[in-house]
Amino acid sequence: VAKNVRVVVCGFGRVGRNFARLVEFKHRLVASRYSLTLDILGVAELNDSVLSTGPIPPSELVNYFEAHGNFLNYPRFGITGWEGIDIIREIKEADVLVETTPTDIQTGEPALSHIRAALSRGMHVVSANKGPFIRSYKILKSLADSKGVSLKFSAAAAAALPTLDVAQTCLAGAKIHTIEGILNGTSNFILSRMRTGDEDYEMALAEAQRLGIAESNPALDVEGYDTANKLALIANVAMEANILPEQINRVGIVNIVAGEVRQAAAEGKIMRLLGRAVVDKSNKVNACVAPQLLPMNHPLAGVDGSEKGITFTTDSMDRVTVAGGKSDPKGAAAAILKDILNIYRPS
């Protein structure tokens, strides 16, 4: 008999909607392999939400929202004026908050308040949102521990590329002393185009934008902010570090010249935008983000195009590298589903 897991989703953008679609698509596999049924009881958006006492078919939620752009007149279960925090406070019982509101790296809000409220009520939290964990990971983790619930955010730390899982599960018991990561697919795509194509930085960026890989404002990606954000999240979990992104020495790829990239390639080296965190002898973690020339035998040298990858160097397990993983909203949705399943999966 499958156990019912009651889920509330805050934020119904691309990640939230893809998660809802995935819940429907994976219904049978989740029941047969994990003996679980994920029931979406509520979805919160900006000023109007949906809340029911029973499961709402995910495709109905998605179709309605995509047709109307809001839940204002959602039949029977729509509640005008309610936001995420209202749903979390007022829902009778729920097991998991899925937090996919837009990220605010500075304040973490509104996700931070959602997560605090959910944890305080004894709900597990699975987040695709980096914001709350950049500044408040330790506080939120303590709160989760004190309530005996799980707090997971794989989707925020490189989507379907497993990073936190690898550090916490696959490398359990090992001391991670170095993390190196190609954590931003857009930058890696641009550098790869500059190497193999006939393109300079501007052309490669335009191509990335045309393909929907880069945003129209690419600063977050190409100036290394996104890499620094992810690196801080991962180091704070995997190394028990205490880094803020603004403390990370950060150089982006905007001043890289194509000739430089191709010259390096001719000499057998690959230019990558690398995030690196190293534990020094006094147990302090030093982190930086910068373009690096990797030798061809570096385990991240082959992580090409818009793929991502991460290398953990440890004491007792040597060096372990993970690469790939879907990185669009579908990949983030798959990472959310994974986190939920791992909360309930026996070890």
Add this chain to the structure above:
Amino acid sequence: VAKNVRVVVCGFGRVGRNFARLVEFKHRLVASRYSLTLDILGVAELNDSVLSTGPIPPSELVNYFEAHGNFLNYPRFGITGWEGIDIIREIKEADVLVETTPTDIQTGEPALSHIRAALSRGMHVVSANKGPFIRSYKILKSLADSKGVSLKFSAAAAAALPTLDVAQTCLAGAKIHTIEGILNGTSNFILSRMRTGDEDYEMALAEAQRLGIAESNPALDVEGYDTANKLALIANVAMEANILPEQINRVGIVNIVAGEVRQAAAEGKIMRLLGRAVVDKSNKVNACVAPQLLPMNHPLAGVDGSEKGITFTTDSMDRVTVAGGKSDPKGAAAAILKDILNIYRPS
């Protein structure tokens, strides 16, 4: 306050002794990060064992065994004539069996009996031994499930390269439809030497033997048996397949000519001994082991020398590759420790 985990070790070869050393070396980290203390209460060898009601300092066990080659006259706690099965049956209470006796791929014994007895008593089992799982994984897993205990064997499935963890945890909820693995470090070392050095197969093999990478009888490695064994283990867990190694079409590397490897390299292709398992449209798993020419952009192309790597291709997370990880008895010991910690670590 750290919880005490009472451990019995069956088999005190290189893996078992390295595990004991690691328990001592990691004592503080395990206590501080995982709130656990691993107490080794007993060690079983062929005809003489050690069993105490309290923890025995691991280094005393290792030092004694390395000095004497047996436990015949081990002070106070030595028991002549007792083997693994006796310890498991007679110990008053224990939490985890660590099974590191020599592998018998055909019968799985003596590990199979040890594991059955331990699971039946409600002990968790962590094994470095492939044998019992090649033919009896499903039966043992059912037994473990019925007793509510864990059954883990990361060390048997490529030591510190995470394979089963990645499939079960990092890719939870995804359907894995293809597994490709460079699962044997010795073969990969030989092929790598044939490509980059001036060596033919015999010379590369001799070098591998000189370095202690290859055994004096290398058949298990170079004829693909080891790859087939690991592939079967991994596919049976990750794909819920039901493959026996002898059902896997298997070609080794003994007939590979160095000129062929170098010619391929000149054409931008890399020769690797690959294990591959694919789920076909009727949900049947087809597996084979054979030397393959990989294009340079294949995620396993860069897994060089004695390193190992594995690529999982999935429906909802795309392709995820893991590479590296210590593969000697120390790596196996680290994998055993990891499995134990993951049994007790909250999700």
